[in-house]
Amino acid sequence: MSPKKILILSNDVDYLYTLRLETIEKLLQSGASVALSAPSNDRVAFFEKLGCTFHPIEFSPRGKNPFSNLGVLLKYFKLVKKIKPDVVLTYTIKSNIYGGLVCRLLKVPQIANMTGLGKALMDDNLIQKVVLSLLRIAFKKTRTVFLQNTRDLQYFLDHSITTKEQSVLIPGSGVNLSRHPLESYPQDDGTVRLIYIARIIKDKGIEEMMVAAKVIHQKYPFFTCDIAGFIGEDVYESQLAEYSASGAGTYLGFQKDIHSLIKRSHAVVLPSYHLEGIANVLLEGASAGRPVLSTDHIGCRDTFDDGISGIMFAPRSVDTLIEAIERFINLPYDQKISMGLAGRKKVEREFDREIIVNEYMKAVDKIMQ
Structure with a gap:
């Protein structure tokens, strides 16, 4: 045959x-x-x-x-x-x-x-x-x-x-569990580093992300949120340059090695209201043992359990995104680790x-x- x-x-x-x-x-x-x-x-x-x-x-x-x-x-x-x-x-x-x-x-x-x-x-x-x-x-x-x-x-x-x-x-x-292995949580060095990874378009919440991150950085200077992804809408090129200059984080451009970005971060954030299937970057973040902060939106909320492996907030809302980031910042270090481990277990079980x-x-x- x-x-x-x-x-x-x-x-x-x-x-x-x-x-x-x-x-x-x-x-x-x-x-x-x-x-x-x-x-x-x-x-x-x-x-x-x-x-x-x-x-x-x-x-x-x-x-x-x-x-x-x-x-x-x-x-x-x-x-x-x-x-x-x-x-x-x-x-x-x-x-x-x-x-x-x-x-x-x-x-x-x-x-x-x-x-x-x-x-x-x-x-x-x-x-x-x-x-x-x-x-x-x-x-x-x-x-x-x-x-x-x-x-x-x-x-x-x-x-x-x-x-x-x-x-x-x-x-x-x-998610490939071996390609995105569980990683040791970053050391408690007094900083909080988030990573946003997505195609740079409005529906992925990039505007809300930049505004919220700048507000949080002003209040908590030890906080940063780097942004990685291909610019899908040209209007954001100058805005991302301004964002990088603000000190709230750095626009890293398109990156192929997503895992390394996740590994060095304390959490993955995605304020998307895009018509996702399932948001892969949230699965990859959870697989590496990182808490995820994302929206109460189909394709995002499916990837984590609110308060257990991540923190949920309303889509299209800068205020609730700021609240979610502050809530994460104020979690005890051990609780951040536990949240990441819970995400890994969920991914192993379901994804x-x-x-x-x-x-x-x-x-x-x-x-x-």
Whole structure:
């Protein structure tokens, strides 16, 4: 019997490395041949060394040009025709839609993963109607659609995008417990260092974060909050420079080594009201034994237990964010450590990436039977 052929479509090779590497490794270990397609970058060599083949398809993940998007569809069509995969796994919105359309047309089984809803689905406008229609068509015959929280699951059912039989709820993307090991808590040296890691956009609470951190730093000069992430909205470039000059923290730019940033910090903070699936950085922070401070917002509140492994505050609220940070600052050192350890235990119990890998293997095996 020839080995099963798996094709994986995504908009980003780094995404596959950061969040899907364990699934790819498991597929290779099972004897499958694995082909990857995404815009190319320097991570491709790693995957080729691992044993995958790579088929670059260049496109802008957020581009709305219909002719460019049609080009992605045609390239996917040619690729699937060429490889003749037994199963196609799709990640990220464009790959889900255009990969799904191709799979439906060519009668190739598809497994899709939705990592959140995004503005395109939540804004009541023409774009929403177009995206809804495309998803319904693309997912009509999809074998499994993984959804990361109960809000997204209900949305897909209510809008007739998927059926109950297709829809599978999983705990986000999970976290690799060995890649994000439990770390010793920073020494009690009289400072409190928070880290904010996210794409720099309004919905991730960057404005609230900068205002709150500057207020707290004025009151508690030993407090800082560094900020790391790719600037997704240009308006924040000058604001981040001003923030760094204030002394409240440093804008570190985009960083690949997230774990080191978490390791040197006392807690991870994310004042997001973005339409998250599950906020991965909060899982990674908790996995390293750091308390998390985040919003009472789906995709964030799921990752911690308020008062036990983190501190919750209202979304879009500078005042409650300030209160949460002050509450954290005033916790005894031993309680900060205990909070971080409780987060690690929760992640081990509920968000181990092996849970996600096993769900994928079950979905692939079901198709191959």
